[in-house]
Amino acid sequence: NAGVTQTPKFQVLKTGQSMTLQCAQDMNHNSMYWYRQDPGMGLRLIYYSASEGTTDKGEVPNGYNVSRLNKREFSLRLESAAPSQTSVYFCASSEDVSPLHFGNGTRLTVT
C-alpha cells in the first residue's frame, strides 16, 4: 500500500519552462489537495479537488493549473515557471473525516 506517490522528487526548471507535477493515491479517496511550502514557512493550499472532475482554487492558485482526470490522480501544472514558484510541493488526499495523507513532496527550483 503506497499511499500518496509524487513524481518527480526533484526538478530544476529555467524561467518560462513548463512542467507537470504528478500525484497518485491508492486509498480510494475522493478529496485531493496540492500545497506549496516555502523555506521556513507553513503549507499554503494551491488547489483542491472534492471528486473526480471537480477542482477549486485554494489560497495561492495564480500561476498554476490542475487536472483531476480520475479518482486516483491529481496533477499540478506550471505553464510558465517563475523563480517565485521555487518551493516544495506536497500532494495530499483524504476521505470525509479521515486524516490527510501526504506524499513525500517534489522539490522544485526555478532559475
Place this chain on the structure above:
Amino acid sequence: DAKTTQPPSMDCAEGRAANLPCNHSTISGNEYVYWYRQIHSQGPQYIIHGLKNNETNEMASLIITEDRKSSTLILPHATLRDTAVYYCIVRVGNRDDKIIFGKGTRLHILP
C-alpha cells in the same frame, strides 16, 4: 486565512511532557480539530483529531476545552525525535473541505 492560532516556537526538556496550545475561537459546531507534525522537510504526519471529547492514542493526547475555542496537544514523554513543526487545523470533514494550514509551532526538544 487559517482558523487557528499557535505560538511560533516552544522548548521542552527531553522526558518531560510537551504541551502545545492552539486557539480556534471561531470554530463551528461541526468542525473537528486535527493535529499534524512535520519533521524536517518530510510530508506532514497525522497525530490525532477530535470533535469535543478528549482523545488519546499511542502518540499523544488531545484536550479540547468545553467551549471548544482552544485545545492542547500533549506529548507525554518528549524525545529528541519529537522535534518538529506541529500544526493544528480545524475542518468539517466534508469531501469539499478547503483545508488551510497556519504556520504551526516549532517544537524544540532540549537534551
